Amino acid sequence: MDSTKESACQDGRGNTLGDKINPSMSLLCRFIDCSRRYSLRLRSTWYRRWFLLTERPRHRTIDLGLGVTCFVPLRGGGRGSIRVGNETKFGSPSAHRLGNGEVMLQANLPESEIVIGRDNWFNNNTMLCALSSIRVGDNCRIGQGVFIMDADFHEINPATRNRSEGLVRPVTIGNNVWIGSRTTVLKGVKIGDNSVIGAMSLVTKEVPENTLVGGVPARVIRKLE
Numbered sequence: 001m002d003s004t005k006e007s008a009c010q011d012g013r014g015n016t017l018g019d020k021i022n023p024s025m026s027l028l029c030r031f032i033d034c035s036r037r038y039s040l041r042l043r044s045t046w047y048r049r050w051f052l053l054t055e056r057p058r059h060r061t062i063d064l065g066l067g068v069t070c071f072v073p074l075r076g077g078g079r080g081s082i083r084v085g086n087e088t089k090f091g092s093p094s095a096h097r098l099g100n101g102e103v104m105l106q107a108n109l110p111e112s113e114i115v116i117g118r119d120n121w122f123n124n125n126t127m128l129c130a131l132s133s134i135r136v137g138d139n140c141r142i143g144q145g146v147f148i149m150d151a152d153f154h155e156i157n158p159a160t161r162n163r164s165e166g167l168v169r170p171v172t173i174g175n176n177v178w179i180g181s182r183t184t185v186l187k188g189v190k191i192g193d194n195s196v197i198g199a200m201s202l203v204t205k206e207v208p209e210n211t212l213v214g215g216v217p218a219r220v221i222r223k224l225e
């Protein structure tokens with residue numbers, strides 16, 4: 001049962017209010033909870049299958065591990081490799097009630113790769129856009145609206161700007177990293193294990209492990225114990 005439902009159905013001592021007020025209320029709570037979980041599972045299965053069906057024919061590799069859950073539609077783009085480790089989750093379970101969302105994994109060229117480890121959670125409207133390589137470790141939490149890209153996609157020089165993808169450098173995110181909402185991570189960035197990126201940051205340089213950074217551009221705020 002999620003926390004919203006818990007507060008709606010339980011008193012402070014953990015007794016369900018339905019039990020006290022009316023047994024049929026408690027039954028109703030259980031029914032709502034069950035049908036909600038069932039519809040989440042159905043939706044996730046559908047999003048997952050649709051992603052595999054539509055993206056597999058175009059991509060070099062698409063591999064979703066066991067227990068990968070999609071609370072929002074997972075969208076692909078490009079022709080490269082996308083690998084996602086077991087138990088990784090995409091989107092927020094309440095997304096459909098909050099105006100929805102999606103997660104975009106774009107491995108543009110045949111040689112591009114997005115490799116995501118296990119037990120990660122990507123919130124709504126995150127976007128990973130790779131020309132070479134974006135790698136995410138295990139057990140990371142990626143906030144709403146985070147953009148991670150490994151290229152500039154245009155050149156600064158006005159004469160060639162729209163004819164070249166500009167600089168391309170792989171991005172690597174370690175294990176147990178938390179990236180706050182609406183952060184943008186640019187090409188060539190490495191984020192060390194256990195580090196935290198504050199909300200709305202712009203990460204342009206390497207972040208050492210066990211470090212809290214934030215701001216535009218992101219600067220070290222403090223070391224984490």
Ligand SMILES: CC(C)(COP(=O)(O)OP(=O)(O)OC[C@H]1O[C@@H](n2cnc3c(N)ncnc32)[C@H](O)[C@@H]1OP(=O)(O)O)[C@@H](O)C(=O)NCCC(=O)NCCS
Binds near residue numbers: 123144179201214216
């Ligand atoms: C990074 C964060 C966790 C730090 O929280 P905290 O430990 O309570 O930090 P504080 O609020 O004490 O701030 C410490 C300093 O960092 C600065 N700071 C905090 N968050 C910052 C951010 N996102 N960008 C820039 N600076 C930031 C504060 O201004 C403060 O600076 P000061 O010492 O000069 O006054 C929090 O600010 C944050 O960004 N949370 C992300 C929430 C989110 O996006 N969740 C997504 C859900 S998955």
